[in-house]
Structures are given as C-alpha cells and as structure tokens.
Amino acid sequence: MNIIFLGAPGAGKGTQAEKVSAKLGIPTISTGNIIREAIKGGTAMGLKAREYTEAGKLVPDEIVIGIIKERLSADDCKNGFILDGFPRTIPQAEALDAMGIVIDKVIDLEVPDEAIAKRMSGRRVCAKCGASYHLEYKKPSAEGICDACGAELVQRKDDAPETVLERLKVYHSETEPLKEYYSGTGKLKIVEGQENVEDTTALTFKALED
Ligand code: ADP
Ligand code: ZN
Numbered sequence: 001m002n003i004i005f006l007g008a009p010g011a012g013k014g015t016q017a018e019k020v021s022a023k024l025g026i027p028t029i030s031t032g033n034i035i036r037e038a039i040k041g042g043t044a045m046g047l048k049a050r051e052y053t054e055a056g057k058l059v060p061d062e063i064v065i066g067i068i069k070e071r072l073s074a075d076d077c078k079n080g081f082i083l084d085g086f087p088r089t090i091p092q093a094e095a096l097d098a099m100g101i102v103i104d105k106v107i108d109l110e111v112p113d114e115a116i117a118k119r120m121s122g123r124r125v126c127a128k129c130g131a132s133y134h135l136e137y138k139k140p141s142a143e144g145i146c147d148a149c150g151a152e153l154v155q156r157k158d159d160a161p162e163t164v165l166e167r168l169k170v171y172h173s174e175t176e177p178l179k180e181y182y183s184g185t186g187k188l189k190i191v192e193g194q195e196n197v198e199d200t201t202a203l204t205f206k207a208l209e210d
Pocket of ligand 2: 126127130151
C-alpha cells in the first residue's frame, strides 16, 4: 500500500506514519528527516536547504522531488511506502503522478492552528538519530534523553514560535490545496487529531481500512 500523510506542520504526521509503518511493515519516508540529515552532514543539498527550513519556508520543489525520486527507487519501497511531508505543493503531487506512482490512500491529519502552536513548543528531537518526542504527549523514558540511541534531545530551530507561524501560513497557502487535488479520487480520508496519540492512531488505522 502506498500512503501519503497530509497535514499541517506539527499535526503529528510523523508519529502516525511510524505507527502505520510498524503495523504494515513498510518504510516511512520523511522528506523533513532526509533534509535535516543532509543539513547535519553538510552536503551540497543540505547547504542549499538550510536557509529555507530555518526560515520556515519550503525547500524548492526541484530539490525535494529529486530526493523523493531517488528514495522511492530503493528496494525497500517495492511493497509499499508511507510519505510523511511529501507532497507539500501541487507541483510535487504532479511529479509523483508523472513518475507513475499510484497512491492508495491519502490521510489528512487535521489539527486546529491554535493546538499546533502549543504542540510545537513542546516538541523535542534527538540530536543524533532524529527520533521525535513531546514534553507532554510523547515523553522519553528519561528526561532529555533519546530512548532509541541515548543522545540528547533538543528543540528544532524551526520550532521557534515565530517560525511556526510562518510554517502554518505556508501550509495553508501551499499544502492545503492538496486536499482538493486528492479529494476527487476517493482516496482522501480525514482524520481528526486527538489529544491522545493512541486515539488518533485508532482513527488512522480505521481510515486505512475504509
Ligand atoms: P513538519 O511536518 O513538522 O513541518 P518536516 O520535518 O516535515 O516538518 O519538514 C521540515 C522542513 O523541511 C519544512 O519546514 C521544509 O522547510 C522542509 N521540507 C520538508 N518536506 C518538504 C517538501 N515536501 N517540500 C518542501 N520543503 C520540505
Ligand atoms: Zn536518538
């Protein structure tokens, strides 16, 4: 099954994508994680992407489309995959279509802007492996330490409050039109994000079965 997660930054797409990934045994592909890795590694792509992400802007389509083309050609995507954070613009969705990729389900995770702003302030990520946590909703076993690898948890630069507002603005103008793009296909499922991660996951699984 080929699945797309849509939704605002901080809506919890990544968390839900991981649950589905574990259940179905297919990989999650997060363009955000790939970009952060490239920035950390100081690659040419990372150097280009950095100014955009830190300002809360989208990285140019050519760059992310290139990332996705390469990643989807890997062997582990043969039996299906989950896209977390791609497509984020109409041209990106068109690029997927042009690649001949058939999407089975598009899960739109809906969370009101006010709740997003609150969630983002509590979000922490592992400085080493990129695993994601939340001070309230997804606490690590030991405060400030990654469960997966033991490294330190930090706040992402683009989770600063001013940047979050910019990211929400970009979401509404660039990404939200994708709901319309996919709604005609009967593949779009709306999931209302709940306070509780497990409750959201139950709704996500249900949406995938419909
Ligand atoms: P979130 O979903 O929390 O906003 P991500 O980790 O998915 O964050 O992405 C972080 C940043 O990486 C985005 O704000 C953007 O700058 C860049 N990025 C990720 N995916 C894309 C994409 N598909 N198109 C353009 N930029 C992207
Ligand atoms: Zn870690």
